[in-house]
Amino acid sequence: MQEPVFNFENVRKILVAADGSDCGMHAAEQAIGIAKLLDAQLIVVYVVDEIALDQVFKVSERDEAEKELKKVGQRCINYILEQAKKECVKNTSLLAKLAKGRPFEQIVHLAKQLKIDLIVIGTHGQRRAERVLIGSVAQKVIEYAPCPVLVVK
DSSP: OOOOOOOGGGOOEEEEEEOSSHHHHHHHHHHHHHHHHHTOEEEEEEEEEHHHHHHHSOHHHHHHHHHHHHHHHHHHHHHHHHHHHHTTOOGGGEEEEEEEEOHHHHHHHHHHHTTOSEEEEESOOTTOOTTOSSOHHHHHHHHHOSSOEEEEO
């Protein structure tokens, strides 16, 4: 039996994973354009990576670093929402979430919870590896997502 063909006309909810990287911002631009074109709801998520926090910061510095990353995440979300408003994506269609945990798990969990139709994510995030074709977060989101994933470079 052949799998059904993905139909953009059925896309009503788009989740864009933001991380402040160039690829992440390009993904947000694409998600905004698609949401506008399809009159779809745009949900923006920024995940503070707990594992990276644990690996990089001492226990005494971790709380302060987490607060700073949350501020960065909120600024990133606000910027994307402002861009969406400028592009006339309906205000009632915009939603934002600042999460904490393993990025791919939080993205996939939110996609399942909100019954997302399309996830848009950058090929590489802040921890870019030059020799890797696709970043580990994007790769795991593709593997575990309950819906199609558009990967943007």
